[in-house]
Amino acid sequence: MERSDNVETILIVEDDAKLAGLLSAYLSKYEYHTVIVKDFSAVLDSFQESSAELVLLDVNLPKYDGFYWCRQIRSLSLCPILFISARDSGMDQVMALENGGDDYITKPFHYEVVLAKIRSHLRRAYGSYAQNQEERKLQSGNLTLYPERLVIQYHGETAELTQKEVLLLEALLQKEGRVVSRERLLDLMWEDQHFIDDNTLNVYITRVRKKLKDLGLEEAVETIRGAGYRLSLSGINE
Template identity: 40%
Template sequence: MTIIEDDRALAEQISQLLSRYGYDCTEAKDFSIIDRQIEVEQPDLILLDINLPKYDGFYWCRSLRERTKVPILIMSARNSTADQIRGMDSGADDYITKPFDPDVLLAKVNAIIRRNYGELKPENADHGEEKCGVIFWENRQTVACRGKQTELSFTENSLFRVLFAAFPDAVSRGELFMQVWDDDSFVEENTLNVNIRRLREKFVAAGLPIAIRVVRSFGYKLIIGGDNT
């Protein structure tokens, strides 16, 4: 994984922590060519600070998300709700505020790796599953309908998988947290809200007839062929 943190001491501490648990880590050195480093290294996870020289982490998160589907975990001293939402809107999969407990960081990293690459990632063939004209290729992270399609990030893909599997029934918020994030202990409430909004926006932008409706006091349900509201 790649650690993008301009506090050299903190970057080294994170690297040492994760290395002890078997993760191969590299640290960004030149913060003006982060995109090129990611392209070369092809990491399984990006740990991204916000307060970086030249361009901030929000910029790099948006830029990297246009190039790769790799999970992005933002690490930042900015702890306001607005900053967390902005980070998720920029394409991050999760957000942790500084100073953080090393055990919490490790738990988040383990959960991201486990659900995207490990035992929580379903082992399915590379074929699309179809429901009401909507085809979902989980391994390709792609949703299509009527000749139109959109690609999803890892977290969006996991979230859609749970909603799609339950269709036409609703899924509780608690179940979404457990299925998508493996736990709800270290996950901000805004993380789910923002990812639901990102899915809605992608479906609208791609012209897909897919909506995600709020089920009051319960959770969400997928609607196929309806307005995305």
């Protein structure tokens, strides 16, 4: 499919040529431009050449696995990365998220589910936020979250975030000092909780805590046992 203006590009990194072709054909019907990786030793080159807005990434790949390529892509871009894999263990899903992935779809899958997830991630990454003329920001003292930039800033130091990390921090900042339940966070971060392993939210909490700690904000996210999580900045956000 030839690319035209205002058409999002999706990079398909899948070594099952038949499945890659079927995914490409299905997405092309909905006016997405697709690029199928052929050389699995040069996935990063394909990503850069395609200028993809979203990546569909298998875990089991020749030479290097999908986790490796996810880290490589994430070092250059914050675009949505959706894993597609026959490996359905909770640990594989945790590994995908820890290596920078935004979602995990297990095979066999319904193409409608893949399409819905792609639309959701593209909308969150490039849709209504990007169309706002005035940039949104959430601020508490010297801590500022820029959702459209996928960035959080504290005393001039900056940390980059994934889409899911932004959703998590935004929910906690909006209720600063108050408890946000796990159920509420799951609702905000994933449209269908049934596909989410119970440990997945814990992974994102750990990642956000580390990024805040790197900025000099230790113990900012508290676990309230049996209730949820609370962002407490009083006394440290000076």
